[in-house]
Amino acid sequence: MFETALPVGSAFGVKHxxxxxxxxxxxxLVEDGNRSASTGAAWGxxxxxxxxVLCVSFLSLDVQIPSTVTAGFEALVAVSSWR
Structure with missing residues (x-):
């Protein structure tokens, strides 16, 4: 599962x-041209x-999020990204 989650999550992160x-x-933030690279790096x-931290914590503690909770979060994302 982790092998799939990492590339898919990364792709969605880049899109976002x-x-x-x-x-x-x-x-x-980068209007001041003297600090644009450091500001961008700090933002990232x-x-x-x-x-x-959250991902490592969940993976190391073997946290299983109930499907009802994940469905709820997915619905919130769908509503918030609907244009």
Whole structure:
């Protein structure tokens, strides 16, 4: 399962990173051309660390999320991404 989840999750993460809200936020943060690379790196690390900590915790503790909870989260994502 992990072999499938990692590439699929990464693909969705890359897609999400290039959505308009993220691009607008990054454009605003990097208006000062002297620090654009460090700001972009900090943004990426700041978004990645909580996800990695949560994933490693779930995998190491062998946490099984009930299917009703995952279905609920998937429904929330569907509603929030519907345009």
């Amino acid at each position: 990173a290039f959505e308009a809200d993220h691009l607008a936020a990054i454009a605003t 690390v700041g978004h990645s660390i909580p996800i990695l």
